[in-house]
Amino acid sequence: MANVLVFIDNPGASLKKSSLELLTLARSLGESTVALNGELSDSAAATFAEYGVAGILRPSAQDLDEFLVAPKAAFLAAAAENTGAGIVLLDNSPEGKEIAARLGVRLSAGVITDVVAVDPDGTAHKSVLAGSYTTACKATTAVSVLTLKANNVTPEPAPAATSPATSTVDVPAVAAAARITAREQKVASGRPDLTDARIVVAGGRGMDGDFGPVEELADALGAAVGASRAATDAGWISHDAQVGQTGKTVSPQLYISAGISGAIQQKAGMQTSKVIVAINKDAESPVFEIADFGIIGDVFDVLPQATAEIKKRKG
Numbered sequence: 001m002a003n004v005l006v007f008i009d010n011p012g013a014s015l016k017k018s019s020l021e022l023l024t025l026a027r028s029l030g031e032s033t034v035a036l037n038g039e040l041s042d043s044a045a046a047t048f049a050e051y052g053v054a055g056i057l058r059p060s061a062q063d064l065d066e067f068l069v070a071p072k073a074a075f076l077a078a079a080a081e082n083t084g085a086g087i088v089l090l091d092n093s094p095e096g097k098e099i100a101a102r103l104g105v106r107l108s109a110g111v112i113t114d115v116v117a118v119d120p121d122g123t124a125h126k127s128v129l130a131g132s133y134t135t136a137c138k139a140t141t142a143v144s145v146l147t148l149k150a151n152n153v154t155p156e157p158a159p160a161a162t163s164p165a166t167s168t169v170d171v172p173a174v175a176a177a178a179r180i181t182a183r184e185q186k187v188a189s190g191r192p193d194l195t196d197a198r199i200v201v202a203g204g205r206g207m208d209g210d211f212g213p214v215e216e217l218a219d220a221l222g223a224a225v226g227a228s229r230a231a232t233d234a235g236w237i238s239h240d241a242q243v244g245q246t247g248k249t250v251s252p253q254l255y256i257s258a259g260i261s262g263a264i265q266q267k268a269g270m271q272t273s274k275v276i277v278a279i280n281k282d283a284e285s286p287v288f289e290i291a292d293f294g295i296i297g298d299v300f301d302v303l304p305q306a307t308a309e310i311k312k313r314k315g
């Protein structure tokens, strides 16, 4: 069994579902240690114990967030050497992938991104070509650095909780790291996080610039709002709402697709949703090939009616 290092970045008060997936996967591969950047809250510490983490390593320098990714990679390299890690797991976000690349250089380690599963022997499975194929690959180096796509592992606490010991590792100085000079708080929507949401209502080009009906249905259902790339590229909604091959991967219980044609790159991000409801005025639209329920109609007729009915039933 390998020593597995899991990078958790600024977990805040409670860990994200994608972090729980990393911890669950790590436990299936060997003894897991968390390399933690940021505060360790009581609830995060309790979750680490619940998920069977053997140890927590924190950077001796606490200013990693003053810079872009370089010092985080330096911290992880030091933590991997400290624990003799054979596998390092990170999330598959753009930042996670950039840290993984830098870490790979520092450790002369093979890096595999877009991972959806890992066998006990370290063989990683990747979903490629918009989810049409799954490939298996294994790093031939002493350490493998893997970034895990969200929503591919079911979070599961360990059969018995642990009492992880916390220690620090020195972060080597990083030359010429880009320093962050300003931050701006994103306005909170009050809606659930798109990748973790149980219900997603997504709109496409068929919304013709007006996401109001999508947002109203989402709020009636307590859902997150998603979008096709056509809608985000048009500037109708922010890019972080994009679902698909070059956007987010979601796997909710219910995905409502409104005015989206169902191109392969859109399907790649949502086809594992449990129930898919598609609303489209074109009966030949490819989205109906993967929909569990299809409504052939105009989104501006269907969405407000659905919202009104849901509100009525909820009282």
Ligand SMILES: Cc1cc2nc3c(=O)[nH]c(=O)nc-3n(C[C@H](O)[C@H](O)[C@H](O)COP(=O)(O)OP(=O)(O)OC[C@H]3O[C@@H](n4cnc5c(N)ncnc54)[C@H](O)[C@@H]3O)c2cc1C
Binding pocket: 203, 204, 205, 206, 207, 227, 228, 229, 230, 231, 242, 243, 244, 245, 246, 247, 248, 258, 259, 260, 261, 262, 263, 264, 265, 266, 269, 279, 280, 281, 282, 285, 297, 298, 299, 300
């Ligand atoms: C490398 C690459 C990566 C990509 N990554 C992504 C990605 O991550 N996510 C993504 O979504 N796309 C991605 N795309 C783009 C993708 O190929 C499609 O162009 C895009 O998904 C189309 O968006 P759409 O379905 O909203 O628009 P369209 O394909 O134009 O479809 C609009 C649909 O709305 C219907 N419609 C129109 N008006 C109404 C109405 N009033 N009521 C009901 N239905 C209506 C139409 O019948 C049509 O089916 C990528 C493309 C490439 C090449």
